[in-house]
Amino acid sequence: MPEKPAYSSAEEPQLVEWAKAGDMQAFEELVARYRDRIYVRAYSIMRNEDIAVDLSQNAWVKAWQRLEQFHGEASFATWLSRIVTNLCLDELRRQKRARMDSIEAMEETTGPVENRMEMETVDPIEGLSREELRERIDAALAKLSDKHRTVIVLYEFEQFEYKEIAEKMGTSIGTVMSRLFYARKRMAGLLKETLKRDGLIE
Amino acid sequence: MTFSLHSLMSRFTVLVALLLLVSGGFVAAQADSITVQARLVHGTSKEQKGKMEVSAAIKKKLARVFKWMHYYQLNSTQLNIADATTKTTKLSKTASIKVTNRKNGRIAVSLYSKGKMLVQKTQTLRPGSYMVLAGNTGTDSAWFIVLSKSK
Amino acid sequence: MNENEIELKIQALVDGELTGREAEELRARIETDAALRELRERLTAVRGLMAGAELPRTLPESGDFHWSKIAQGIEREEREAKRLAKPASGANGWLRWGMPLAGVACLVLVLSLQQTTLPDLDILFGDGHELELTADEIDVMTFNTGDDAMSIVWLDYSIDLRQDSLQLWLD
Numbered sequence: 001m002p003e004k005p006a007y008s009s010a011e012e013p014q015l016v017e018w019a020k021a022g023d024m025q026a027f028e029e030l031v032a033r034y035r036d037r038i039y040v041r042a043y044s045i046m047r048n049e050d051i052a053v054d055l056s057q058n059a060w061v062k063a064w065q066r067l068e069q070f071h072g073e074a075s076f077a078t079w080l081s082r083i084v085t086n087l088c089l090d091e092l093r094r095q096k097r098a099r100m101d102s103i104e105a106m107e108e109t110t111g112p113v114e115n116r117m118e119m120e121t122v123d124p125i126e127g128l129s130r131e132e133l134r135e136r137i138d139a140a141l142a143k144l145s146d147k148h149r150t151v152i153v154l155y156e157f158e159q160f161e162y163k164e165i166a167e168k169m170g171t172s173i174g175t176v177m178s179r180l181f182y183a184r185k186r187m188a189g190l191l192k193e194t195l196k197r198d199g200l201i202e
Numbered sequence: 203m204t205f206s207l208h209s210l211m212s213r214f215t216v217l218v219a220l221l222l223l224v225s226g227g228f229v230a231a232q233a234d235s236i237t238v239q240a241r242l243v244h245g246t247s248k249e250q251k252g253k254m255e256v257s258a259a260i261k262k263k264l265a266r267v268f269k270w271m272h273y274y275q276l277n278s279t280q281l282n283i284a285d286a287t288t289k290t291t292k293l294s295k296t297a298s299i300k301v302t303n304r305k306n307g308r309i310a311v312s313l314y315s316k317g318k319m320l321v322q323k324t325q326t327l328r329p330g331s332y333m334v335l336a337g338n339t340g341t342d343s344a345w346f347i348v349l350s351k352s353k
Numbered sequence: 354m355n356e357n358e359i360e361l362k363i364q365a366l367v368d369g370e371l372t373g374r375e376a377e378e379l380r381a382r383i384e385t386d387a388a389l390r391e392l393r394e395r396l397t398a399v400r401g402l403m404a405g406a407e408l409p410r411t412l413p414e415s416g417d418f419h420w421s422k423i424a425q426g427i428e429r430e431e432r433e434a435k436r437l438a439k440p441a442s443g444a445n446g447w448l449r450w451g452m453p454l455a456g457v458a459c460l461v462l463v464l465s466l467q468q469t470t471l472p473d474l475d476i477l478f479g480d481g482h483e484l485e486l487t488a489d490e491i492d493v494m495t496f497n498t499g500d501d502a503m504s505i506v507w508l509d510y511s512i513d514l515r516q517d518s519l520q521l522w523l524d
Contacts, residue, residue, distance in 0.1 A: 024427075028420055035419055039412045049269070049413050050338060056412070057419065061426040119395040138408040155368075156403040162370050177361045184364075184399045191402070244514055263503050267496070269413035276514060296513040315512050320491060323506050324483040330502065337508040345512050 059084035234285035245270035
């Protein structure tokens with residue numbers, strides 16, 4: 001009788017092969033390994049725990065259905081990350097944020113108000129741990145609109161190119177560039193504000 | 203007045219038989235009825251002063267699965283249900299449950315919201331275990347209906 | 354090129370999205386313009402800060418519960434896929450077999466309605482647990498903790514937690 005595979009110590013490609021063959025336990029092991037990472041990506045975009053949990057779940061279900069399409073060009077986690085990102089973008093399209101939409105509509109037709117502001121300098125801060133910096137960046141991200149946060153997440157975290165972001169967001173490369181520029185200026189401004197407020201810079 | 207041994211023994215036998223009959227019936231009635239504790243619980247991460255938290259045992263079990271920091275008991279009721287009988291209790295403004303004793307420790311719990319039945323769950327409820335019906339409230343918190351069998 | 358366009362081009366250069374001759378020309382222009390140099394440096398600094406800056410988080414529910422929902426989601430999708438799969442049959446085949454089959458189906462339906470079995474509405478059976486869902490619009494997941502100390506039915510439905518002033522009543 002063949003030995004039961006040791007899922008927890010199996011390499012990812014082996015787990016994927018087993019899962020492709022219909023082994024749910026192998027897939028469960030993949031879920032256990034990457035569930036936090038997929039949740040983080042969903043949360044970074046959606047900024048809502050419940051929605052992020054739901055979208056993460058849906059992403060895993062879709063991944064199971066599409067396993068045959070995964071051929072190892074990217075890592076399994078990257079492939080899965082793309083699935084949850086697409087689900088988040090679909091969800092954002094469905095949601096209506098009237099308040100932010102009206103501000104963005106103004107920005108995109110007349111030019112961002114913040115264009116008058118300069119891009120702030122944000123230098124590496126000694127004494128600020130990487131963890132603390134991440135928390136501040138996360139807090140600043142939460143203050144961006146959906147569209148601006150999405151473009152930052154897709155570029156900086158998901159590492160898409162402009163063209164890919166444009167396709168996913170259903171817009172032009174020029175608009176992606178504008179949004180990214182504005183988002184970076186806003187992030188720099190917000191970070192500088194919090195660092196000044198905490199006396200870490202003058 | 204004299205009593206023969208025979209008549210004493212027969213009276214004694216009758217009395218013992220009667221006693222067994224009554225107690226047996228009593229025991230049978232006890233075995234058939236079930237006592238269920240039903241609690242409406244609010245899971246939230248916001249502290250709510252003045253509200254009572256659910257028991258430590260229940261909180262521990264819920265916290266193992268769910269993310270909330272607090273589990274407030276909004277309502278609790280005890281239902282003593284005879285065999286093949288249904289009891290109804292209202293737990294909130296819109297939610298009520300009907301609990302049916304289906305014998306041998308099995309209960310069927312039906313959840314009603316605004317008079318409409320949403321779901322019915324049937325299972326054996328052993329002492330020390332819990333049946334939970336739950337969902338989100340839509341305001342970053344959750345509702346739980348926690349049922350257990352009282353000893 | 355206006356000021357805004359130049360800024361976006363510098364961003365593209367910093368992001369590696371500008372290549373070839375256009376990139377060379379812009380680099381040359383930056384070298385002669387202090388303001389453009391400063392913008393390039395600031396953009397580079399912001400990029401540097403953002404790299405790997407996604408805050409790690411833990412899924413806010415137990416792994417077992419999360420997996421349970423995923424597994425049931427997969428099951429549900431597979432059931433739905435089977436339901437939607439259309440049987441292959443030519444028109445003649447349908448005429449020859451379809452009507453008698455429809456008749457048999459009606460008979461089965463009528464007979465099944467006479468019985469007390471539960472309707473096929475996402476019913477889950479296992480270890481003596483029966484579940485009946487009567488509202489089509491609600492999704493439901495079930496989950497048992499490993500030690501069987503708690504069985505959970507999670508509904509995608511909100512209830513009003515407020516209590517009115519009426520005392521609890523029992524039938």
